[in-house]
Amino acid sequence: MRQKALASQEYLEVARRCAEEHLKGRLLEHTRGCVEMAQKLARRFGLDADKAATAAYLHDITKAFSLEQQTALLQKLGMSPAELASHLPAVVHGWLSALIAKRELGIDDPEVLQAIEAHSTGCAGMSDLSKVVFISDFIEHTRRFPKAAELRGREYPTLDEAVITILRRKLEYLLEGRAIVDRRAIECWNELVERARQKET
Ligand SMILES: [Fe+2]
Ligand SMILES: [Fe+2]
Incomplete structure (x- = not known):
């Protein structure tokens, strides 16, 4: 049921209830791990931990839907065919989850x-809060891929450095498999690397 716009302090409870109602099994465990990590990183970098947790609770809220269901819902919620075509199937659940949240x-x-929206790919103009959720999604404690523990245990000096490290790993994996790379991930990479270079000079 559609609700009226909420005050920020009410977000977290709504998001938690929504996640616990709609997610189960490993996806719910991953979501809880992501929330925990996002709160921790948000506090460490001086950000709003409730907002970070809200986004983390909702980031994969539509991931369990089939691609057909995701596409149908996106069309119903007004995403144009051109916009829909610009998203890769594996990451479109971020945009759908954000639309449902809104x-x-x-x-x-x-x-x-x-x-x-940008929890899998990153994007240009990424806010610090988005960086926290992007990082948390990849390194939260239920992640078991090779080097997950190492990535989790590192002391990242800045959020940008953490995103660069993780995005590099994602891009390398995609390029190794000759997979198509979402343009938002490339835009994110270019922007962060350019900024890092400027700081070095
Ligand atoms: Fe996701
Ligand atoms: Fe996730």
Whole structure:
């Protein structure tokens, strides 16, 4: 049921309830791990931990849907065919989850919505909150891929450095498999690396 726009302090409880109602098994465990990590990183980098947790609770809320269900819902919620075609199937659930958060849960905070949208790919103009959720999604404690523990245990000096490290790993994996790379991931990479270079000079 559609709700009216919420005050920010109400976001977290709505998001938690939504996640616990709709997710189960490993996806719920991953989501809880992501929330925990996002709160920890948000506090460490001086960000709003409730907002980070809200985005983390909702980031994969539609991931269990089939691609057909995701596509149908995106069309119903007004995503144009051109926009839909610009997203890779594996990451489109971020955009759908953000649309559900906005339209169905009344969450209208742009930082929270961007953090949900861009949690897999990153994007240009990524906020610090989005970086926290992007990082948490990849290194939270239930992740078991090779080097997950090493990535989790590192002391990242800045959020940008953590995103660069993780995005590099994602891009290398995709390029190794000759997979198509979402343009938002490339835009994110270029922007962060350019900024890092400018700081070095
Ligand atoms: Fe995801
Ligand atoms: Fe996730």
